[in-house]
Amino acid sequence: MNKTIVVFGSSTGTCEAIAEKIAxxxxxxxxxxxxxxxxxxxxxxxxxxxxSTWGAGELQDDWYDxxxxxxxxxxxxxxxxxxxxxxxxxxxxxxxxxxxxxxNGIKESGANFVGSVSTDGYTxxxxxxxxxxxxxxxxxxxxxxxxxxxxxxxxxxxxxxxxL
Numbered sequence: 001m002n003k004t005i006v007v008f009g010s011s012t013g014t015c016e017a018i019a020e021k022i023a024x025x026x027x028x029x030x031x032x033x034x035x036x037x038x039x040x041x042x043x044x045x046x047x048x049x050x051x052s053t054w055g056a057g058e059l060q061d062d063w064y065d066x067x068x069x070x071x072x073x074x075x076x077x078x079x080x081x082x083x084x085x086x087x088x089x090x091x092x093x094x095x096x097x098x099x100x101x102x103x104n105g106i107k108e109s110g111a112n113f114v115g116s117v118s119t120d121g122y123t124x125x126x127x128x129x130x131x132x133x134x135x136x137x138x139x140x141x142x143x144x145x146x147x148x149x150x151x152x153x154x155x156x157x158x159x160x161x162x163x164l
Contacts, residue, residue: 002045002079004164006030009060014142015052015085018149022048022083025157026164033066041073046164047111049102049137052085057097057128067105076110081160082137083115084129089144092125096139100128103136114163115156121148 004026008019016032023030026048031040033051041047047070052060059067082103086096103113117135129135138156142149 002164003043004028004046004048005040005044006048006050007033007036007040007066008050009033009063009066010052011054011060012052015050015060018083018085018140018142018153019048019050021150022050022153022157025153026161033060033062036066036069038069038073041069041075041078045077046079046081047075048081048083050083050085051098051102053087053091053094053096053098057091057094057100059098059101063098063102067102070106070109075106078109078111079163080106080111080113081115081156081163082113083140083156084137085140085142086124086127087143088122088124088141092123095122095124095127095129095141096135097128099135099137099139100130103129103131112163115160117152117156
């Protein structure tokens with residue numbers, strides 16, 4: 001596996017705990033997006049990017065600076081996988097919209113995106129993270145569906161591992 005890093009933005013600790021779980025399973029490091037620099041991007045072939053969703057489907061606050069770092073970097077030969085946290089019951093109309101914001105911010109970068117996920121098995125009304133009928137990354141609701149989190153992470157990692 002090429003050099004991989006998990007980068008997360010977390011306000012309450014949920015996305016951070018998930019990022020650390022994913023990093024452990026992949027055998028790599030997880031860092032807070034506040035520590036994302038051009039050197040970190042340059043020194044890693046694979047970027048696993050995670051965000052929680054706030055407000056009306058918005059990125060976690062620290063990601064706005066992180067997105068600027070990514071937009072300034074050369075991502076053309078990078079592999080990117082996205083994951084995010086949301087609340088499908090209270091925010092079913094903007095479920096994991098943060099993943100969609102992150103994707104929309106860098107989709108034209110030339111990076112190879114992996115890890116899209118079927119919407120089957122998810123209950124929500126709308127999501128900016130759904131493109132062509134699939135989530136552009138791994139959506140997790142560790143509030144209402146915590147019993148599904150580990151199974152969903154394991155299936156997603158199994159899918160993306162061959163691309164890393």
